[in-house]
Amino acid sequence: MAELPDDWEMVVGLEVHTELATSTKLFCGCSNAFGGEPNTNVCPVCLGLPGSLPVLNEKAVELAIRIGLALHCEIAPSVFARKNYFYPDQPKDYQISQYDKPLNGIGHLDLPDGTRVVVERAHMEEDTGKTTHLGGTGRIHGADESIVDYNRAGVPLVEIVSGPDIRSAEQARLYAAELRAILIATGASDGRMEEGSMRVDANVSVRRGPDAPFGTRCEIKNLNSLRSVQRAIDHEALRQVMLLEAGETVTQETRHWDEDAGRTQTLRSKEEAYDYRYFPEPDLVPLAPSDEQIDAIRASLPPMPAERRRTLLGLLGDSVTEAHADQISSVVDQDLDRFVTAAAAAGVGAPLALARVANELAGALGDGGELEEGTMVVLLEMEEAGEVSATQAKAVLADLVAAGGGDPRAVAKAKGFEQMDAGALDAVLDAVIAENADAWQRYVEGDDKLAGFFTGKVMAATKGQADGKAVNASLRQRRG
Amino acid sequence: MSEPAPLSADDVAKVAVLARLNLTDEEVERFTGQLASILGHAADLAALDLSTLKVTEHPLELSNVLRADEVRPSLDRAEVLSQAPAVADDRFLVPQIVGEEG
Amino acid sequence: MTARTIAEQVRAGERRATEVVEAALVEIATHDSDLHAFTEVHTASAREAAEAIDAAVAAGNDPGPLAGVPIGVKDNICQRGRVTSCASKILEGWQPPYDATVVGRLAAAGAVIVGSTNMDEFAMGSSTENSVYGPTRNPADHSRVPGGSSGGSAAAVGAGMVPLSLGSDTGGSIRQPAAFCGVVGVKPTYGAVSRYGLVAFASSLDQIGPFAANVGDAALLLEVISGHDPLDSTSLDAPAPSLVAHLDEGVAGLRVGLCKDLIEGASTEITAAVAASAELLAAQGAEIVEMSIPELHYGLSAYYLIAPAEASSNLARYDGVRYGLRVDAANVAEMNAASRTAGFGDEVKRRIMLGTYALSAGYYDAYYAQAQRTRTLIIRAFAEAYASVDLILGATTPTTAFEIGAKVSDPMEMYLSDVFTIPTNLAGHPAISVPAGTGAGGLPIGVQLLGPALSEERLLRAAAVIEKGRA
Numbered sequence A: 001m002a003e004l005p006d007d008w009e010m011v012v013g014l015e016v017h018t019e020l021a022t023s024t025k026l027f028c029g030c031s032n033a034f035g036g037e038p039n040t041n042v043c044p045v046c047l048g049l050p051g052s053l054p055v056l057n058e059k060a061v062e063l064a065i066r067i068g069l070a071l072h073c074e075i076a077p078s079v080f081a082r083k084n085y086f087y088p089d090q091p092k093d094y095q096i097s098q099y100d101k102p103l104n105g106i107g108h109l110d111l112p113d114g115t116r117v118v119v120e121r122a123h124m125e126e127d128t129g130k131t132t133h134l135g136g137t138g139r140i141h142g143a144d145e146s147i148v149d150y151n152r153a154g155v156p157l158v159e160i161v162s163g164p165d166i167r168s169a170e171q172a173r174l175y176a177a178e179l180r181a182i183l184i185a186t187g188a189s190d191g192r193m194e195e196g197s198m199r200v201d202a203n204v205s206v207r208r209g210p211d212a213p214f215g216t217r218c219e220i221k222n223l224n225s226l227r228s229v230q231r232a233i234d235h236e237a238l239r240q241v242m243l244l245e246a247g248e249t250v251t252q253e254t255r256h257w258d259e260d261a262g263r264t265q266t267l268r269s270k271e272e273a274y275d276y277r278y279f280p281e282p283d284l285v286p287l288a289p290s291d292e293q294i295d296a297i298r299a300s301l302p303p304m305p306a307e308r309r310r311t312l313l314g315l316l317g318d319s320v321t322e323a324h325a326d327q328i329s330s331v332v333d334q335d336l337d338r339f340v341t342a343a344a345a346a347g348v349g350a351p352l353a354l355a356r357v358a359n360e361l362a363g364a365l366g367d368g369g370e371l372e373e374g375t376m377v378v379l380l381e382m383e384e385a386g387e388v389s390a391t392q393a394k395a396v397l398a399d400l401v402a403a404g405g406g407d408p409r410a411v412a413k414a415k416g417f418e419q420m421d422a423g424a425l426d427a428v429l430d431a432v433i434a435e436n437a438d439a440w441q442r443y444v445e446g447d448d449k450l451a452g453f454f455t456g457k458v459m460a461a462t463k464g465q466a467d468g469k470a471v472n473a474s475l476r477q478r479r480g
Numbered sequence B: 001m002s003e004p005a006p007l008s009a010d011d012v013a014k015v016a017v018l019a020r021l022n023l024t025d026e027e028v029e030r031f032t033g034q035l036a037s038i039l040g041h042a043a044d045l046a047a048l049d050l051s052t053l054k055v056t057e058h059p060l061e062l063s064n065v066l067r068a069d070e071v072r073p074s075l076d077r078a079e080v081l082s083q084a085p086a087v088a089d090d091r092f093l094v095p096q097i098v099g100e101e102g
Numbered sequence C: 001m002t003a004r005t006i007a008e009q010v011r012a013g014e015r016r017a018t019e020v021v022e023a024a025l026v027e028i029a030t031h032d033s034d035l036h037a038f039t040e041v042h043t044a045s046a047r048e049a050a051e052a053i054d055a056a057v058a059a060g061n062d063p064g065p066l067a068g069v070p071i072g073v074k075d076n077i078c079q080r081g082r083v084t085s086c087a088s089k090i091l092e093g094w095q096p097p098y099d100a101t102v103v104g105r106l107a108a109a110g111a112v113i114v115g116s117t118n119m120d121e122f123a124m125g126s127s128t129e130n131s132v133y134g135p136t137r138n139p140a141d142h143s144r145v146p147g148g149s150s151g152g153s154a155a156a157v158g159a160g161m162v163p164l165s166l167g168s169d170t171g172g173s174i175r176q177p178a179a180f181c182g183v184v185g186v187k188p189t190y191g192a193v194s195r196y197g198l199v200a201f202a203s204s205l206d207q208i209g210p211f212a213a214n215v216g217d218a219a220l221l222l223e224v225i226s227g228h229d230p231l232d233s234t235s236l237d238a239p240a241p242s243l244v245a246h247l248d249e250g251v252a253g254l255r256v257g258l259c260k261d262l263i264e265g266a267s268t269e270i271t272a273a274v275a276a277s278a279e280l281l282a283a284q285g286a287e288i289v290e291m292s293i294p295e296l297h298y299g300l301s302a303y304y305l306i307a308p309a310e311a312s313s314n315l316a317r318y319d320g321v322r323y324g325l326r327v328d329a330a331n332v333a334e335m336n337a338a339s340r341t342a343g344f345g346d347e348v349k350r351r352i353m354l355g356t357y358a359l360s361a362g363y364y365d366a367y368y369a370q371a372q373r374t375r376t377l378i379i380r381a382f383a384e385a386y387a388s389v390d391l392i393l394g395a396t397t398p399t400t401a402f403e404i405g406a407k408v409s410d411p412m413e414m415y416l417s418d419v420f421t422i423p424t425n426l427a428g429h430p431a432i433s434v435p436a437g438t439g440a441g442g443l444p445i446g447v448q449l450l451g452p453a454l455s456e457e458r459l460l461r462a463a464a465v466i467e468k469g470r471a
């Protein structure tokens, strides 16, 4: 996929909802925790009981401003508004959101490929409850009944609305990934798409070339992974092109991405669209963060992913390959670059540190687990000094992560990964060469492929304790 | 501020749909007359030039009313669900939701 | 006997709260089958609370400034585990799982809630005829309305069934029935009394306030319920006022504006009562100045756009999903509509539709925004007026209590009975209605005193002068 036929171009804007990492909900003291027994984190406010009133969570405001500053938004005095529409997951049948006066006004996000995407706004609002469909297909279409859990109702959200500046599904994925990394870096969100912490809606239209006017757009909902973002947009753009090529028209509507079927389908058309009757929320007063507060939050922001990528690039110097660039993106996205910078600061070679963090550490932590930066640095130093082989270093790392930490040297010793001294290695080599005299002769005469054969024999004889690099060096030395 | 078009029975029918109220034809007619009379009284406002005045969003000049991010006890679920018209699986049960999603 | 006397005697151990409460229950049993001021009498819990107060006194503890005083609470103020229905079918039988802040403050002050009082459905009305429980009658004349929407609270005090009650005032819903029933009613400054637990009608206008048989008791009750509440973002962060202590300080040196726009259109007997009240104030050293605030005439129109707009949103939650009435239907949207159609009365439907229309695409600017700009106009006009006067005096209502059924068929006619009370709500200012004699048929007349934000102490002092002058 990915290529639209002829001179067609897609125009994409994304609306990203992110839950904020607060302890409590946006307007009440109920716990903001994912999961939990249904309808246990509820109170008069988040259940919308008659007589209840909202009071704004100061931490949510701070996190929203952090997001705004990270996206270079203008922070402005804001007013909460009511967005009125009936839906059973919405306890008051209106959503408290920000409308004409959002907290975060115009800003931008630069993609790693250099594209600048305008952020039109990043406003605060409350989440809805969670509906489960019973009977029928288990999906909303054709369900017999539904049940509602309001634990999520009132959870603080920031909705980040991009301009229509994205021109490919790949770019949309990059935008979502970069935004996710920024949200994690600010500490505003854990970015867990699979838990719904970050949810993406895409507005997609197509046109004939960059100078043509925008076409009719469709909004695609339910994009709950980066992969879905890319697939759904590719699919939707192609669907629209095919319609237009066939002389038909695109209807403005909301469409639902069916990940299993790999297609979008109509959720509601524009004629059914609501008249939201926004008006200022009379139960809340205006929010006007002071310059001092904004400056203090700005000063407390850590470096954002783009800057952190630049830092790693700087550590690598002139020898950057495409593989390095991928590793850099990957460690920054996963918030693991601190391991690389710590190792580099301790004098470990950046390429080795980057490779181990991007591959082995990321893999090990991916299954859940933790490791202190200092522990990783020691292990990298051991490997670089030849105290352990690469294979051994990986095994030690897996044990360390599984145990949540420990002393790398002690783990290596316990696994029997003690450094073979040069004499012992020589003795093994003598024996292996003696046993395989013919092969050795061919190797000496220039059959390089046999280097692996001899390394393998030595490794087997030492039960993996020998350092592969040292074996190789010895073999070459002996060949002369 | 110019005066908007007078209220029609059609408007009332549309508003009833937005407000989730079912009206009989007789009610549409009656409400149209009554609402038109109230809106007619409001015509005196349309005649005012208030373009230089701000909109009062609030009778008080308060701003930045915030609370600390501290967990407070939630309600007892049994007490909450005891007031619900229908419950299944400790959740609020509703009939089919047709072709829409918030 | 005044609430103050009751509380003093109970605190001193000279009278038992249980006796006081039993006496109130007897009064209610005697009169309320005719008047129908109460939607529910909380006999058991009232007796329990009274016993606890007597026990506290016996143990040497002070149960608080309203020790043992029976009180009625309007049916739109949440009482945990007791039906709070707003006199609506859609909330019939609803038992809130929480107490309103004011209910907590009453308990902490030793007051005993003896019952919930009748009202117009969701506080929409001026006669207490729009109630699923049926109408309340005026204690002075049973063929007439007690006013509304807090008609039950006014009638309960007017008939002497309880010395105190709480109501809510969005456009006059405390002051108008207070005038009709011959009692004192105060609409406090917006934000002075917590709205947490008051079922919302129009959030930017609603305010809970006291009814009492005399100014001193109203001051005492207002003191108890006032003060900052962190659960209400619109609650003023000011200490509770000291009202009773200053009650007898008089009006000498105060400039009182006799406001033509709050008198014109009132009946002759009411106009005369306002003039007589002005004389009483003047006799105590107030300076009376004739004045006009023509902008107030726009209040009614602005109110009948703003209040319904907010109400249309506030009342959306009655959808049959989480609490209240559900009428079954094939799908959620139809269930919502069927429940709301069956659960709301005509006046509520009318205002929901009016408000929905005023907020809808294409009409927002012409109606809602224009009304909110008018509100600014009125706030400015008041500010200008208060630059030259300390208080404003006018009528509370254009007429005395009207016959039951007289205005039910003409909403606009009914709305006009709030024409003098609405402007203060739009400005967020306090106002008080104080009895000022009776008119034809012995029907009570009230006059209204208005002041700038947080001028409750001054208002009560002036009201006390009028009360004393008439005695």
Ligand SMILES: [Mg+2]
Binding pocket: A097, A125, A159
């Ligand atoms: Mg949104």
Ligand SMILES: [Zn+2]
Binding pocket: A025, A028, A029, A030, A041, A042, A043, A044, A045, A046, A047, A154
């Ligand atoms: Zn809550």
